[in-house]
Amino acid sequence: MGARGRKKGSDGEKSRKLMLQIAAEEFALNGFHDTKISNIVKRAGLTQPAFYLYFSSKDAIYQELIDQFTYKLEELVGISRLESNVTFDTLAERIGVGLGAIFTFFEQNEYLAKIAFIHSDNSSEIKEKLAAQIAENLRIEQRYSYFRSDVDVMIAAQLVISALERLSLAYLWTGEKTAKEITNETVQIILNGLIKKR
Secondary structure (H helix, E strand, C coil): CCHHHCCCCHHHHHHHHHHHHHHHHHHHHHHHHHCCHHHHHHHHCCCHHHHHHHCCCHHHHHHHHHHHHHHHHHHHHHHHCCCCCCCHHHHHHHHHHHHHHHHHHHHHCHHHHHHHHHHCCCHHHHHHHHHHHHHHHHHHHHHCCCCCCCCCHHHHHHHHHHHHHHHHHHHHCCCCCCHHHHHHHHHHHHHHCCCCCC
């Protein structure tokens, strides 16, 4: 047995991971206040005392989910920054890789994304922090001459945040479009705009 009587080994970690997965779904579907620990453990095939081996409270499991989401999203935005040696003919592809990784994360973690990015009390703070990170990426990319220097990077970053939220709600989580389809269309609009070429 480990700290606080937790089972060591893969069974304990599987139970903990399962409770996190179920909790994300419960919070996303029912909201924080209407989610019950008893429902989480029942769906996991565990007991309430088992829950408290891993989490001190409902607040604790909720915060861990928010932290997981935030950490991963910040990591994805960090690695999406373009390097200084991207050629113009591969620019669209490289932007698509970074943006696609984020949409894929949202696609594969719908419930987690919904609670952290949309429903949580911290969602505005999460979006603002992410916008600042995207804006910093764009400033660096402007210095590399990938993007126009007269563009307000914070407005561009807020557009990306809005697109992530709205496109996920309207297309991704409804199943109307895949992460790849949304990414391809978004990159084309960002790079080519809406004006028909003559």
